[in-house]
Amino acid sequence: xxxxxxxxxxxxxxxxxxxxxxxxxxxxxxxxxxxxxxxxxxxxxxxxxxxxxxxxxxxxxxxxxxxxxxxxxxxxxxxxxxxxxxxxxxxxxxxxxxxxxxxxxxxxxxxxxxxxxxxxxxxxxxxxxxxxxxxxxxxxxxxxxxxxxxxxxxxxxxxxxxxxxxxxxxxxxxxxxxxxxxxxxxxxxxxxxxxxxxxxxxxxxxxxxxxxxxxxxxxxxxxxxxxxxxxxxxxxxxxxxxxxxxxxxxxxxxxxxxxxxxxxxxxxxxxxxxxxxxxxxxxxxxxxxxxxxxxxxxxxxxxxxxxxx
Numbered sequence: 379x380x381x382x383x384x385x386x387x388x389x390x391x392x393x394x395x396x397x398x399x400x401x402x403x404x405x406x407x408x409x410x411x412x413x414x415x416x417x418x419x420x421x422x423x424x425x426x427x428x429x430x431x432x433x434x435x436x437x438x439x440x441x442x443x444x445x446x447x448x449x450x451x452x453x454x455x456x457x458x459x460x461x462x463x464x465x466x467x468x469x470x471x472x473x474x475x476x477x478x479x480x481x482x483x484x485x486x487x488x489x490x491x492x493x494x495x496x497x498x499x500x501x502x503x504x505x506x507x508x509x510x511x512x513x514x515x516x517x518x519x520x521x522x523x524x525x526x527x528x529x530x531x532x533x534x535x536x537x538x539x540x541x542x543x544x545x546x547x548x549x550x551x552x553x554x555x556x557x558x559x560x561x562x563x564x565x566x567x568x569x570x571x572x573x574x575x576x577x578x579x580x581x582x583x584x585x586x587x588x589x590x591x592x593x594x595x596x597x598x599x600x601x602x603x604x605x606x607x608x609x610x611x612x613x614x615x616x617x618x619x620x621x622x623x624x625x626x627x628x629x630x631x632x633x634x635x636x637x638x639x640x641x642x643x644x645x646x647x648x649x650x651x652x653x654x655x656x657x658x659x660x661x662x663x664x665x666x667x668x669x670x671x672x673x674x675x676x677x678x679x680x681x682x683x684x685x686x687x
Contacts, residue, residue, distance in 0.1 A: 404511070407491060445583045472618055481515045520649045523582075534660045541605060541612065541681075542567045548584035549681045559597045567605035573612045575661055583657040586650035587616050587665075589679045595620035595674075611663070613682040618676075624668040631667070 389489060488508050496504060523532075545567060558564055591601050599619040606613045630636050634652040657666050660684055669675035 396515070481518070483512065484511050485515075490595070520653070523570065523649075525651060532579070533659075534576045534579060535578050536661060538572050538574050539577055540569065541614070542569055542570050542571065544575065544581050545584060545603065545605065548581045548588060551581075551585050552564045552588040555589065556601070559592065559595070559599070561592055561595055561597070562600045564600065564602045566603065571605055571607055571612065573681055573683055576657075579657045580661070580681070583654040583679070584614070585661075586654040587679070590650055591616060591618035591620060591675070591677075607683065608680075610683060612683055614679040614681070616677045616679070617674065619674045622669055622671040622673050623667065623675055625669075628667050628669060632665070 402516055417607045429642050440613065467685050488504065488511060549563060549565060553563065588601065588603075595601065595618045601619075602617045604615045604617075607613070633650050635646075635648040636652075658679055658681065663680050663682070667675055668678070671682075
């Protein structure tokens with residue numbers, strides 16, 4: 379009987395010790411999980427992770443040391459990336475500056491040559507030279523924009539503003555080209571529609587799509603622009619009566635430097651739609667196109683109604 383009592387006491391003591399260890403283990407795990415959350419939050423928010431004070435032979439100490447090393451490596455990578463971006467920024471600025479001056483000088487000399495007596499052939503050569511100079515200027519400007527966009531130098535600054543104002547500026551810029559081809563422009567947009575967007579760069583994207591529409595729409599055609607407010611997005615539809623785009627090419631037209639085989643006689647270098655897509659994507663929006671050959675195209679831009687989305 380005494381022996382059974384001793385065993386019962388031992389079993390009870392063992393159970394108490396085990397329960398105590400389980401409680402301590404559970405408590406330690408909660409502390410470790412809480413600490414892991416703090417470390418992860420610090421790394422995600424790119425904050426400096428302080429060195430762990432725990433002894434290196436404990437589980438928390440070992441894990442903490444790994445996180446501290448990962449934080450140091452991440453910080454070093456960010457610093458290297460920032461230096462590289464700054465170097466690229468300086469390079470792009472230098473290229474932009476170095477090309478502007480000679481192109482501007484070329485245009486000045488071309489204006490001087492226009493005042494000089496030239497043969498018919500000389501006038502023809504002068505016209506070709508002026509055209510090629512304009513193309514070169516256009517190419518460099520768009521290459522610089524593209525480089526700034528891809529390297530993250532350009533920062534999108536969204537603010538709540540009437541989309542009609544932004545759209546109106548883009549339409550006004552395209553009117554001269556449209557008038558030359560007698561293309562009619564129709565705009566349907568309510569004045570009170572306001573969305574969060576970068577006015578300058580959204581105008582650039584809209585102009586690029588409008589320019590594309592004018593370029594590939596025959597004389598006497600039409601371009602209709604309609605703005606509709608949906609549940610989450612505001613849709614800007616730009617519909618033309620142009621040549622249309624084959625289904626298998628509709629994804630490719632947004633790639634940089636892509637040009638359809640049959641339009642190489644048209645001016646352009648295949649950057650406009652690429653830049654438009656990048657600009658809209660940087661605002662958490664997207665572009666889609668609906669088109670059929672010889673039946674025109676409908677470029678639809680979707681921009682978020684709310685900044686928090």
